[in-house]
Amino acid sequence: MSRHLTRRHLILSSAAIAATATLPPRRAFAQNGTIRIGYVSPRSGALSGISESDGYVIDAIRATLGDTLETTSGTYAIEIIEKDTQSDPNRAGDMASDLIFQDEVDIVLVGSTPDTTNPVADLCELNGVPCISAATPWQSWYFGRGGVPGEKSFKYTNHFFWGAxxxxxxxxxxxxxxxxxxxxxxxxxxxxxxxxxxxxxxxxxxxxxxxxxxxxxxxxxxxxxxxxxxxxxxxxxxxxxxxxxxxxxxxxxxxxxxxxxxxxxxxxxxxxxxxxxxxxxxxxxxxxxxxxxxxxYWGPQYPFTSSLTGETTTALAEGYTMATGNQWLQGTGYVHALFEVAVDVLKRAAAIEPDAIVEAMNATDLTTCVGPVKWGGFDLAPNVAKTPLxxxxxxxxxxxxxxxxxxxxxxxxxxxxxxxxxxxxx
The missing domain is CATH 3.40.50.2300 (Response regulator)
Known part of the structure; x- marks a missing residue:
């Protein structure tokens, strides 16, 4: 399917293609029986406040999942690999490239502003790696990446959040x-x-x-x-x-x-x-x-529960405060929800390989701690699932x-x- 390419996309594509020419071939997916999930966010720099709770959430996800994940295609060891953009959009692309070519992840998760989500999603789309993003108004993510109104402009990258x-x-x-x-x-x-x-x-x-x-x-x-x-x-x-x-x-x-x-x-x-x-x-x-x-856009005022842990939004917020002494953050819910969706997708995928993961991603119908996530119902931008605000x-x-x-x-x-x-x- 065609989509508009901006000068930024052409530069990015050229750089990424050059990079692929010098890097070793990617591994087979879920190599050695391990599923690898990459996560990218601005843990330092000007946007770091938004991501303050990321480490806490990811540690809690690791504790919940344990060492393995049972999926339709078998039981796998599971690994979560974190990357910090330092609030730099250029570094965000670099971190995505590292996850794809060095860490050889099976799926990438990314959140917190288009300076983070867009370069990461662009690299994943170009290299055929499934990617789920959140915490960016959908117009900035979809049209900012050259998405065409009314078309499913991207094959490997989907997004959930509200819009302008x-x-x-x-x-x-x-x-x-x-x-x-x-x-x-x-x-x-x-x-x-x-x-x-x-x-x-x-x-x-x-x-x-x-x-x-x-x-x-x-x-x-x-x-x-x-x-x-x-x-x-x-x-x-x-x-x-x-x-x-x-x-x-x-x-x-x-x-x-x-x-x-x-x-x-x-x-x-x-x-x-x-x-x-x-x-x-x-x-x-x-x-x-x-x-x-x-x-x-998230907090104890929201009536939803986690599909992973069964915790209410109040319990998730209070858990962060009790563990860290800090007040809850709105971003906490969306980081947790990214992993809810990813785990749900991986469990349902017929195989741990890109096309099967994308097929499961597009069929998602899950109520998360931020609300329902279901792609395919938003005709203006079919790669987007809208969440409440x-x-x-x-x-x-x-x-x-x-x-x-x-x-x-x-x-x-x-x-x-x-x-x-x-x-x-x-």
Missing amino acids: EDLMKVYFGLWNGLETNKVVGALWPNDPDGIAFSDSTLGFPPALQAAGFTLVDPGRYTNLKDDFSAEINAFKAAGVEIVTGVMLPPDLATFMAQAKQQGFAPKFVTVAKAALTPKGIAGFPNGLGENLSGEV AGGQWQADGAGGFRLVCTFNATAPEVAIDGTLLPKVW
């Missing part, structure tokens, strides 16, 4: 919960997320207009920006009362500190990606993390920290509301 359309509904629901002038200032960077969110056809701009909001968009900015004065001045001049975006944590910290210094105090700061972790919220200067609003904000917990409460669930009524929306504190 779900995030819009959540954000609009949050913003309509307090009185504002409906003037929205956008902070969308020049990266796959920012480009997808700002798209004039499928992104936020047309949806904002249709919902009665006025958009102030000062244009794409480069990540790790050190001065947002131009954006702040544009927002002040336009009377912006709502700020939205999809930002790295350091950029949101810089923006909020400078906004306060320059007397800009919007009623909402609702930003994807940057406002996901309790340590990140607590780390914003002068308590500026209080009442940041955004997505609630609610909204909320980070409120002071009375002990010097912050807790993520759910205040909006019209998009996912099964998710419990456990807080009341409040204006942003400056």
Whole structure:
């Protein structure tokens, strides 16, 4: 099946083809009776906060699985191999290459932003290695990789998560919960997320207009920006009362500190990606993390259980806190769910080889700790399975920290509301 190839894809493909010419042939799959699962995430660098619980989750998965996995085609030893991208998209591709050619894995799992999921998925697709990804809005993953609307554009790579359309509904629901002038200032960077969110056809701009909001968009900015004065001045001049975006944590910290210094105090700061972790919220200067609003995509408010362990979301969250002393993270659920899906796929595969694994992957119909995962029901992007999304904000917990409460669930009524929306504190 044809699909559009961007210059980035051509460069990537050429580099990968060159690499395959110098590397030894790949082993037979499940060689010596061992299934190898590769896992890639940003364990260090700017995105490391999102992946803080990865090691805990993977150790728990290892303990649950033990040394072997019983599948339709036999019993195999099982090995999980972890790789750290250091929050670098180029290194993400390198880590995928290592897993494919050096570690010779049978399936790759990857999560946490398109800078991680996309280069890994591209290398797996090119080299015929099954790959399951999550924790990236589906538009950034699908269209960011050249996916064609309405086509099953990829053979070896599937994804599960929510999309920009779900995030819009959540954000609009949050913003309509307090009185504002409906003037929205956008902070969308020049990266796959920012480009997808700002798209004039499928992104936020047309949806904002249709919902009665006025958009102030000062244009794409480069990540790790050190001065947002131009954006702040544009927002002040336009009377912006709502700020939205999809930002790295350091950029949101810089923006909020400078906004306060320059007397800009919007009623909402609702930003994807940057406002996901309790340590990140607590780390914003002068308590500026209080009442940041955004997505609630996993937590004890969700009513699901793990297909691997039978644990509820509450038990999974509390288990992490008891083991580490840290607050639960939204990303914990999606890392756990990636392994739920992978184990389910491997158990059902008629053989531990790529085409059989892909066949089992496409036939997945599994309720995980993040919700149902089933491919084939989303016609716009058949490689994508949609998962539920609610909204909320980070409120002071009375002990010097912050807790993520759910205040909006019209998009996912099964998710419990456990807080009341409040204006942003400056």
